[in-house]
Amino acid sequence: VAEDRHITNIQVGLGCDRNCAACARFFDCTSPLKADLYKAPALRKIQKRLADIKYKIAILSGKGGVGKSTVTVNLAGALVLRGAKVGILDSDFYGPSIPTMTGVRGKRMSLTEDERGMLPVVNNQGIKVASVGATIEEAAYVTWMGDELRWGLYSFLGNTIWGELDFLLIDLPPGTGEETTNVMKAVQDLDGAIMITIPSDISQVVVGRCITLCQKGEAPILGVIENMGTMHCPSCTKSIDVFSTGGGKVVCEKTGVPYLGSIPLDSKVCDASDEGIPFVIKYPELEASKIFMGIAREIAVKIGYLKGG
Numbered sequence: 582v583a584e585d586r587h588i589t590n591i592q593v594g595l596g597c598d599r600n601c602a603a604c605a606r607f608f609d610c611t612s613p614l615k616a617d618l619y620k621a622p623a624l625r626k627i628q629k630r631l632a633d634i635k636y637k638i639a640i641l642s643g644k645g646g647v648g649k650s651t652v653t654v655n656l657a658g659a660l661v662l663r664g665a666k667v668g669i670l671d672s673d674f675y676g677p678s679i680p681t682m683t684g685v686r687g688k689r690m691s692l693t694e695d696e697r698g699m700l701p702v703v704n705n706q707g708i709k710v711a712s713v714g715a716t717i718e719e720a721a722y723v724t725w726m727g728d729e730l731r732w733g734l735y736s737f738l739g740n741t742i743w744g745e746l747d748f749l750l751i752d753l754p755p756g757t758g759e760e761t762t763n764v765m766k767a768v769q770d771l772d773g774a775i776m777i778t779i780p781s782d783i784s785q786v787v788v789g790r791c792i793t794l795c796q797k798g799e800a801p802i803l804g805v806i807e808n809m810g811t812m813h814c815p816s817c818t819k820s821i822d823v824f825s826t827g828g829g830k831v832v833c834e835k836t837g838v839p840y841l842g843s844i845p846l847d848s849k850v851c852d853a854s855d856e857g858i859p860f861v862i863k864y865p866e867l868e869a870s871k872i873f874m875g876i877a878r879e880i881a882v883k884i885g886y887l888k889g890g
């Protein structure tokens with residue numbers, strides 16, 4: 582392997598025209614030159630694209646399926662109801678679900694007139710959505726690997742033109758592995774991070790890893806949201822704790838991270854997601870919506886968008 586690497590480096594050194602972006606051997610190239618020639622300008626381009634956005638907030642979860650995307654979409658909906666201009670960056674290259682949840686599935690990000698950038702898709706509530714799911718066919722998601730994923734991400738972030746935004750909510754890939762850290766490193770100056778967990782013990786453990794990741798990435802932690810907490814049975818008055826109870830609060834007490842609230846498990850949350858309408862907009866009168874609205878307000882105050890009191 583070392584020898585192969587050496588040969589590739591020599592080949593690249595000899596034939597290299599220093600134009601990584603247009604190079605056919607880009608993904609095979611192991612030359613350290615690539616990092617100097619391509620990575621630094623790519624990161625600079627991303628910073629430039631994101632520079633005019635007032636607040637960039639990352640949404641993390643240590644595990645998949647706990648409702649990270651659902652919470653992202655509903656916080657976006659709640660902020661829009663408060664008059665904010667909001668975008669969602671779906672940075673999950675393997676399982677992008679934001680297009681479905683915001684009702685733009687099947688729509689494609691379009692090229693700008695000068696063909697030098699891509700415009701997000703705008704949903705019915707005015708939420709701007711950039712997702713790899715809005716650039717390529719669904720069947721193509723599965724094949725991103727290693728370097729391809731990282732450079733694909735850089736290109737995606739560097740070429741998306743958001744326009745004026747108050748909030749960019751970044752739906753990170755699940756877990757705390759390379760995929761997630763790549764996005765955090767590329768976006769850099771995050772204004773805040775929110776962690777999503779379900780109440781069970783297992784999920785709490787992984788929140789600890791998310792906290793460590795945020796500390797390493799210097800992302801200010803806004804707090805933990807517990808999702809799929811107590812469910813109220815629709816046919817009797819009983820409350821059911823499907824995924825145990827209180828885990829979000831426990832993890833906050835242990836770590837000193839702020840607790841933002843608990844969203845109940847409600848089948849209408851799921852139905853609204855499948856329908857592509859943020860739950861908070863479709864059912865503003867329901868308990869879960871009121872909690873989402875309260876959390877969005879708290880975040881907006883913490884970050885400085887709204888005045889407290």
Ligand code: ADP
Binds near residue numbers: 644846854
């Ligand atoms: P993640 O982004 O963490 O993988 P999703 O947001 O895709 O998770 O949610 C997984 C599934 O759970 C989706 O079908 C979603 O509609 C459903 N879901 C999420 N939160 C709730 C909730 N509070 N009540 C009912 N269903 C929910």
